[in-house]
Amino acid sequence: MVSPVSTGAVGFAPLAPPTVWQGWDAFVHRAPASARDVTDGAWSQAEREDYHSELAVMRTPAMGSVFTAVRRLLLLLNRRQQAGARSGLIISGPATTGKTTTMMALGRSFQLADARQRPGQAERRPVLFISVPPTATPKMLVSEFARFLGMPITDRLNQTQITGAVCDLLCELGTQLVLIDDVHLLDTQRRAGAETSDQLKHFGERIPATFVYSAIDVETSSLLSGVRGAQIAGRFKIFRHRPLAYATEQDRSV
Ligand SMILES: Nc1ncnc2c1ncn2[C@@H]1O[C@H](COP(=O)(O)OP(=O)(O)OP(=O)(O)O)[C@@H](O)[C@H]1O
Numbered sequence: 001m002v003s004p005v006s007t008g009a010v011g012f013a014p015l016a017p018p019t020v021w022q023g024w025d026a027f028v029h030r031a032p033a034s035a036r037d038v039t040d041g042a043w044s045q046a047e048r049e050d051y052h053s054e055l056a057v058m059r060t061p062a063m064g065s066v067f068t069a070v071r072r073l074l075l076l077l078n079r080r081q082q083a084g085a086r087s088g089l090i091i092s093g094p095a096t097t098g099k100t101t102t103m104m105a106l107g108r109s110f111q112l113a114d115a116r117q118r119p120g121q122a123e124r125r126p127v128l129f130i131s132v133p134p135t136a137t138p139k140m141l142v143s144e145f146a147r148f149l150g151m152p153i154t155d156r157l158n159q160t161q162i163t164g165a166v167c168d169l170l171c172e173l174g175t176q177l178v179l180i181d182d183v184h185l186l187d188t189q190r191r192a193g194a195e196t197s198d199q200l201k202h203f204g205e206r207i208p209a210t211f212v213y214s215a216i217d218v219e220t221s222s223l224l225s226g227v228r229g230a231q232i233a234g235r236f237k238i239f240r241h242r243p244l245a246y247a248t249e250q251d252r253s254v
């Protein structure tokens, strides 16, 4: 039998998801819990479970490569570009190889650097992190942007109005890095998926930010095929995210 866990009883509040600003900002500033001696009697069962529920994230070689590629894009490509969609990066690889973890580590590192460069600007939102919902439509996608920013959306607003408001707000808040997870869920063979990928391109044109997508094996997905796909392929560098190998001495040394 599985008994329900009472988080209130042990004092651990559930974490807000990173796809809303409060959850994202908490993730960025949360220091990793340090492991304590297993024989430490003062380390309660609840604290042990809490520690194991969020394991430490290793800095992998893939992270180093992605950080460097994005830093280059931010510095060289986007600085003076006025018109047209900006260039970005797609982190592509097999399932569960750490693509989301790499992407979140990138956003975290970028936001901490931004805070060091511009202290005391708590209203800034240098990074936006969202995930593509399954069977997304353009309105669902823009609603994810709005949800991250905490923008109220009323039924009276149509998709164009919400999109305009989101883009204006992102420019105002100084967003420079837009992270979109799971873009392989956009099936561009279907009308809704194709329209949503068009909307992603529109965001790229309206928001002066670098875009980083993550996707399962994007090279073989419908996202990069056809005319629309060619537009994305032409604007995005693809980074191949491989499983972290640990078999050989050389693997273990990196
Ligand atoms: N650098 C890392 N250090 C520690 N754990 C990691 C690291 N990268 C990934 N993991 C762990 O591996 C698992 C899968 O990672 P993640 O969800 O980032 O993969 P993914 O490629 O985004 O998966 P999916 O294809 O399902 O979206 C998670 O439990 C995560 O905590």
Ligand SMILES: [Mg+2]
Pocket (backbone or CB within 6 Å): 099, 100, 101, 181, 182
């Ligand atoms: Mg993922």
